[in-house]
Amino acid sequence: xxxxxxxxxxxxxAFTMALVWGLLVVAAQIRCVDxxxxxxxxxARQDPEDAVVAVTKEAAPAGATVTVGxxxxxxxxxxxxxxPVLGALPFEVQESxxxxxxxx
Numbered sequence: 001x002x003x004x005x006x007x008x009x010x011x012x013x014a015f016t017m018a019l020v021w022g023l024l025v026v027a028a029q030i031r032c033v034d035x036x037x038x039x040x041x042x043x044a045r046q047d048p049e050d051a052v053v054a055v056t057k058e059a060a061p062a063g064a065t066v067t068v069g070x071x072x073x074x075x076x077x078x079x080x081x082x083x084p085v086l087g088a089l090p091f092e093v094q095e096s097x098x099x100x101x102x103x104x
Contacts, residue, residue, distance in 0.1 A: 021083075024083045024084060024085060025083045025091070025093065027083075028061050028081055028082075028083040028084065028093050029093045029095065031059065031060060031061050031081070032060060032061065032064070032079040032080075032081055032093050032094065032095035033095045033097075034059050035056050035057070035058075035059035035060035035061075035064065035066075035079045035095075036056070036077050036078065036079045036095045036096055036097035037097045038055055038056060038059045039052050039053070039055060039056030039059075039066065039068065039077035039079070039097065040075060040076070040077045040097035040098060040099040041099060042055050042056070043068055043070075043075035043077055043099065043101075044075055044099035044100060044101050044102050045102055046101065046102065046103055049068050052066075052068050052077065053066045053068060056068075056077060056079060060079050060081055061081040061082075061083070061084060062081075062084065063081060063082060064079050064080065064081035065079070065080045065081070066078070066079055067080075070101070073100055073101050074098050074099065074100060074101065075098070075099055075100075075101050076096055076097070076098045077096065077097050078094065078095070078096040079094070079095050079096075080092055080093070080094045081093055081094075
């Protein structure tokens with residue numbers, strides 16, 4: 001019984017860590033989606049670019065990179081972030097949101 005437990009315990013720990021890692025990635029992705037949408041709404045209202053970046057970074061995960069662009073009548077906000085606690089891994093989540101610009 002002890003030998004089986006010694007073999008199963010590392011597998012259970014690895015499985016639990018993989019689940020936690022997956023949850024952290026999903027949580028960071030959801031925050032990026034929300035931040036990109038918030039930034040796209042602000043950009044569509046013709047807010048200044050620095051204000052759009054500031055409001056987007058408030059909603060984004062810590063250390064996120066925000067890019068604001070305009071293509072014709074559409075504004076695009078892209079948020080790129082590393083999931084928390086996983087900074088050592090070369091893994092990023094990215095999300096973009098597009099909105100029609102309001103006004104002239």
